[in-house]
Amino acid sequence: MRRLPLNGKNFAVHRERDMGALARLALLLACGLILAGGFVYAAGQHFAAVQYGYKSEALRLEQAQLLEEQRRLMLERERSATPEHLGAAARGIGMQPIQPAQINPARNLEKSQMRTVPAFINPSASLSR
Numbered sequence: 001m002r003r004l005p006l007n008g009k010n011f012a013v014h015r016e017r018d019m020g021a022l023a024r025l026a027l028l029l030a031c032g033l034i035l036a037g038g039f040v041y042a043a044g045q046h047f048a049a050v051q052y053g054y055k056s057e058a059l060r061l062e063q064a065q066l067l068e069e070q071r072r073l074m075l076e077r078e079r080s081a082t083p084e085h086l087g088a089a090a091r092g093i094g095m096q097p098i099q100p101a102q103i104n105p106a107r108n109l110e111k112s113q114m115r116t117v118p119a120f121i122n123p124s125a126s127l128s129r
Contacts, residue, residue, distance in 0.1 A: 079085060 080089075
């Protein structure tokens with residue numbers, strides 16, 4: 001049974017465009033792009049946080065090393081300030097211990113008398129004389 005004639009004309013079928021379907025597809029595309037952008041942003045934030053964690057850990061290690069070096073240098077400074085070390089360093093550059101003949105008691109007396117002079121003199125009192 002043949003329902004269509006074999007030599008009949010076929011007319012072009014024109015469909016109407018469904019504007020609601022296009023709007024739904026555009027909305028779906030926009031939502032997908034926003035969602036994908038959110039995931040990319042969150043991944044970037046995560047990687048930045050991990051990188052800052054590594055940097056802060058490296059800075060903590062450097063701080064610990066610097067504190068240890070500071071302790072070592074302070075200990076070395078304290079050792080070098082001992083009288084034994086200072087005496088050896090002074091002899092190394094040619095200094096000699098003080099001899100009793102080098103001490104002038106009269107000069108020491110002049111220095112002690114100079115200390116009794118008041119450190120502050122009122123300038124207005126000297127002008128009124």
